[in-house]
Each structure stands twice: as C-alpha cells, then as structure tokens.
Amino acid sequence: MIRLFKNLKFRLIATLGVVLFILFYGFGHIVIKTLENSYQQALEASLFTVLKDIKHDFHEDPDKEIAFEETKKEFDVPLLYAQIVAYDSMSNIPTIIQRSDDSEEETLNIEPSIIQQIFEHPDEIVFSTMSNTKLTQKKIYIGTMFLAQKEYQMLFLQCAMPYDKHTPQIKEMISTLWIGLSLVLCIILVIAYILISKSLFNVQRVTNTAKAISTQDLHSTIPQTHIAYEIDDLIDTFNTLLNELQHAYAQVKQFGQNASHELKTPLTIIKGEVEVGLRKERTAEEYQHILNNVGKEVNTLHNVIEKILFLSSSTKADLKKHFSEVYLDEVLLDAIQEKNALAEQKNIALRIETLEPQNIQGNATLLKIALSNLIDNAIKYSPKNTTIHIALKPHELLIHDEGMGIKKEDLEHIFEQFYRGDANQTTTEGSGLGLAIVKNIFDLHDCTIVVQSHVGKGTSVLVSF
Known part of the structure; x- marks a missing residue:
C-alpha cells in the first residue's frame, strides 16, 4: 500500500479524482440547493x-365565515391547512x-416568537415549519399574518401546505446529477489515466535510455520524444x-594518462640514480652528482604535483570571493622584472x-602567475638574440615572440593539460601544465586568450579583458 501511494501515476490520478469530485459534486449541491430554494419561494408565493x-x-x-374550500378550489391547491387564531x-x-x-x-403551531415578529412588523407574513404525522408525513410550511383586532383580541390568519424538501422533480434531478457527473468523472479519469500513462511511458523510456549509457559509450544521447515540450526540454537539459560529463570524463581519462607519464619519467630517473649509487662504493663527488x-x-x-593540485582544487566561486581591484600594469611589470634574468641568459630583450x-577586478597573485607563464613560454621557445614584444593597451594585452612557432595541428591543443607538441618534448623542458593554468586563471577573470602562430616566425598571444 505504501508503495502504491509513492507511485506518481496513482497520486496524479487520485489527486485529479478528488479535485474533480469536489468540483462536480459541489456544482451538483449548488444546483440542488437552487432548486430547493426555488421550490420554497414558489410555495411562499402561493x-x-x-x-x-x-x-x-x-x-x-368580517362577520361572514371564511370559505376556505372555495379559496382552495380557486387557487387549485390540493391541500390547504388554514385557521383563524384569536390571541x-x-x-x-x-x-x-x-x-x-x-x-x-x-391545530397549526403559532409560537410566541412568531407573534412577536408580527407585532414588530404587522404588514409582513412570517413563515415557519412544523411536523404533524396525523395530517401528513411531510413537513408543513406555514404562513402567519395579522388579520384584525377585536377589542382585547388580535386575530391571526394561518395557511399551510405540505412541504417536501425533495420533490419528485428534485429527486429525479439528484439521481440524474449523480449518474451523469459520476459518468463524466469516470470518463475524465480514464482519459487522464491514458494521457498520464503515455507521458510517464516516455519518461520511463528516457530513464531506461539513461540507464543504458555507460562510461564506455561516451557519445550516446537520449532521443527526443516530440510529444511533450516539458519532456523534450528535460531531455535537452x-x-x-x-x-559535459562525457567531455569531463574524457579530460579526466586523458589527464590520468598524461599525469602518469609525466610523473613516471622523473621517478624512473630517481630510481635509476639511486640504484647506480648503491651498486658500489663511490666518491663524494659521484654521490654529490647523483x-x-x-x-x-x-x-x-614537486612542480608537476603543485600544478596538478592547483588545477584540481581551485574553484571559481571560492576564488572570486577574494577579488579586489588590481592594477594590471603593475602586475605585468613585476612579472617582466621576475623573468628578466631568465631572458638575459639567452640574450633576449x-x-x-x-x-x-x-x-580590473581579480586576484593579483593569480594574474602574476598567468603573465609570468606567458613570458616564460615566450623566452623558452625563442632563440637567442631575439626580442619579445609586450604591449598593454586598454582592455587587451599582446605578447609576441620571434621563436620557433607552433604547428597548426598542435595549436588547438596547447591549453590541454599535459599536452606538449612533439618538437617541444625534445627541445624544451616542461610539464605541459603551464598554459592550462594560464587558461584557467584567465577564465576565472572572465578574460579571453587567443594564440596565433606561424612556424619559424613566432607566436602572438592576445589577452582581452
């Protein structure tokens, strides 16, 4: 039973049934009450x-005896209970x-409260009800009014008719409403059940398709139903x-493979050096070399692990909480001064x-890391006796070197973690994480970075703020 109440289809049908029951039978109750009031008003009019x-x-x-029977025939009243009361x-x-x-x-009832109302409003008729099984099994509807006054007596006239709240017509209407509204309710619930079943079938199909998707099937998508906009919108979402998950999974998988390669090489070298040192006694100079x-x-x-931790642990929301106004020209000068010694070693200006x-609003430390990495890359991949051109203009920074350039097939991968072109792996040292960190930092600051390069002519990096 608990499982049934947790079923969405059952809850929707049950809720719809309760709401429609209240609406339909509330409407029926109003109709019956209206008919009853109309009948009562007609009786009062008679x-x-x-x-x-x-x-x-x-x-x-006044001295003539009232002919109640003639009045009864005149108005075609089947039964008329009438009396004159002297009070x-x-x-x-x-x-x-x-x-x-x-x-x-x-005797028809005449309550003191009725007499009091007539005293207060002599021209009005006061209506009341009573029961008398000797006269009729129905209720009796009584109209009482002031007739005349004779010395110390007040004369009241009372006329009454049998009153049945539910006349045959009203009873027939009640039966019609019960049957008709019940039939309409059943038809609506059946149609609603079919529509809800169809909609939930599509949802179940989406669920089954989602269950069938695995990490090995990275390019699967859920087809649209073209039946319900809400379901198709859910499928699009x-x-x-x-x-995004498939892309992230692919990145994580590639990240793991590249990270394992980058960490394996220095560990292999360390292991080899240690084994060489342990094979035999060596001189202090040899141990120092090892x-x-x-x-x-x-x-x-250490550098690789630090960069991996930065890429995996930093979150955009957390870092943005500590943003403040940063003078980018001052940060750029600090980065240039920091890398000046490295440039002088290769006679690069x-x-x-x-x-x-x-x-701009940002984090000065992170921006300096990004700018230092860009300048460091320009120095690494530039030959000796060349110049690196740096220009900071409103809303953009341009860094252009005269280095070896980047191949077209490598250019679209340079911001991927651990990616290094074939030429770079043999000519320069690095972990393949520098530009990935740069891209993360600029994305954090809502900046765009574009790299253009020609092999043998140099590389230009444009950062827009």
Missing part, C-alpha cells in the same frame, strides 16, 4: 397569494376560531549535462611597446 385573498374577503365582510392579549392564550376541512381538527640529479628530478615532481594603466 401561501402569500392565498393569505392576501382570504384577508381581503375577511375585511369585506387574547390579557391571558396570552391563543384560541382557534375557524379551521379548514383539511386540518381535521388539528540531460543531454547537455551528459555532454644527489644533484635526484634533487633536480624531485623539483620536477623584453621590450615594452605600450604600457597603459589598466584596472
């Missing part, structure tokens, strides 16, 4: 007419003066997320063509 007619005849000849204001005791034949010596090689490879490992003030 009693009003009869009472006024009898009162008119009484005022024309003694001294004793407060009502006395029946005259009754209609239909009353069968039974899921496919977008799936594409330790220098080991230390160099340890530094390489770092020429500042333009340096205009530029303020």
Whole structure:
C-alpha cells in the first residue's frame, strides 16, 4: 500500500479524482440547493397569494365565515391547512376560531416568537415549519399574518401546505446529477489515466535510455520524444549535462594518462640514480652528482604535483570571493622584472611597446602567475638574440615572440593539460601544465586568450579583458 501511494501515476490520478469530485459534486449541491430554494419561494408565493385573498374577503365582510374550500378550489391547491387564531392579549392564550376541512381538527403551531415578529412588523407574513404525522408525513410550511383586532383580541390568519424538501422533480434531478457527473468523472479519469500513462511511458523510456549509457559509450544521447515540450526540454537539459560529463570524463581519462607519464619519467630517473649509487662504493663527488640529479628530478615532481593540485582544487566561486581591484600594469611589470634574468641568459630583450594603466577586478597573485607563464613560454621557445614584444593597451594585452612557432595541428591543443607538441618534448623542458593554468586563471577573470602562430616566425598571444 505504501508503495502504491509513492507511485506518481496513482497520486496524479487520485489527486485529479478528488479535485474533480469536489468540483462536480459541489456544482451538483449548488444546483440542488437552487432548486430547493426555488421550490420554497414558489410555495411562499402561493401561501402569500392565498393569505392576501382570504384577508381581503375577511375585511369585506368580517362577520361572514371564511370559505376556505372555495379559496382552495380557486387557487387549485390540493391541500390547504388554514385557521383563524384569536390571541387574547390579557391571558396570552391563543384560541382557534375557524379551521379548514383539511386540518381535521388539528391545530397549526403559532409560537410566541412568531407573534412577536408580527407585532414588530404587522404588514409582513412570517413563515415557519412544523411536523404533524396525523395530517401528513411531510413537513408543513406555514404562513402567519395579522388579520384584525377585536377589542382585547388580535386575530391571526394561518395557511399551510405540505412541504417536501425533495420533490419528485428534485429527486429525479439528484439521481440524474449523480449518474451523469459520476459518468463524466469516470470518463475524465480514464482519459487522464491514458494521457498520464503515455507521458510517464516516455519518461520511463528516457530513464531506461539513461540507464543504458555507460562510461564506455561516451557519445550516446537520449532521443527526443516530440510529444511533450516539458519532456523534450528535460531531455535537452540531460543531454547537455551528459555532454559535459562525457567531455569531463574524457579530460579526466586523458589527464590520468598524461599525469602518469609525466610523473613516471622523473621517478624512473630517481630510481635509476639511486640504484647506480648503491651498486658500489663511490666518491663524494659521484654521490654529490647523483644527489644533484635526484634533487633536480624531485623539483620536477614537486612542480608537476603543485600544478596538478592547483588545477584540481581551485574553484571559481571560492576564488572570486577574494577579488579586489588590481592594477594590471603593475602586475605585468613585476612579472617582466621576475623573468628578466631568465631572458638575459639567452640574450633576449623584453621590450615594452605600450604600457597603459589598466584596472580590473581579480586576484593579483593569480594574474602574476598567468603573465609570468606567458613570458616564460615566450623566452623558452625563442632563440637567442631575439626580442619579445609586450604591449598593454586598454582592455587587451599582446605578447609576441620571434621563436620557433607552433604547428597548426598542435595549436588547438596547447591549453590541454599535459599536452606538449612533439618538437617541444625534445627541445624544451616542461610539464605541459603551464598554459592550462594560464587558461584557467584567465577564465576565472572572465578574460579571453587567443594564440596565433606561424612556424619559424613566432607566436602572438592576445589577452582581452
């Protein structure tokens, strides 16, 4: 039972059924109440007419006995319970003066509250109900009005008719409404069940397709149903997320392969150096040479691991919380000064063509890392006795070197983690993480970076802020 209540189809049908039941039978109740009120108003109108007619005849000849039977025939009333009541204001005791034949010596109720209402509003008719099984099994609807006053007595006229709240017509209407509305409710629920089943079938198909997708099937997508916009929108959202996950999975897989390669090489060298040192006794100079090689490879490992941690742990939201106004021209000058010594070793000139003030919201330390990496790459891949041109203009930074350039097939991969072109792997040292970090930092600052290169002529890096 609990499982049934957790079923979405059951809950939708049950909720719809309850809502429609309330609406339909609320409507039916209003219709029946309207008919009952109409019948009661019609009965009051009949009693009003009869009472006024009898009162008119009484005022024309007060001493003449009222002919209730003639009035009954005149207005075509099947049953008419009528009586004239004399109310003694001294004793407060009502006395029946005259009754209609239909009353069968039974007395109609006249409550003190009715008399009080007539005292307050003598021209009005007060309606009330009573039950008397000797007269009828139905209720009796009574109209009471002031007739005349004789000395210490007040005369009241009462006329009544049998009153059945549910007339045959109303009973028939109730049956019709119950059957009709129940049938309509069942039809609507059946149609709703079919539509909901069809919609949920498409959802289940989407679910089954999603379950069938595995990490080995990276290019699968869920086909659109072309039946419901909401479901197709959900499929589009899921496919977008799936594409991002597939891309991320591919990157992680490639990252793992490249990371394992980059870490394996220095570890192999360290292991080899240690094994060489342990084979036999060596001189202090030989041990020092071995330790220098080991230390160099340890530094390489340290740099690679630091960059891997940076790429994997830094989040855009966390870093942006600590952004402040940064003077980019000052950060660029610091980066140039830091790399000046490295450039002088190869007799490379770092020429500042333009340096205009530029303020942005960001992290100065990260921006310096990115700019230092760009300048460092330009120095690494430039031959001796060349010039690196640097220009900072409003909203853009250009760094152009006269180095070996980058092949067209390598250019689109340069920002991938651990990617290094074939030529770079043999000519320069590096881990393949520098430009990946640069791209991450500039993306964090909502900056775009574009690299253009020609083999043998040099490379230009344009950063737009």
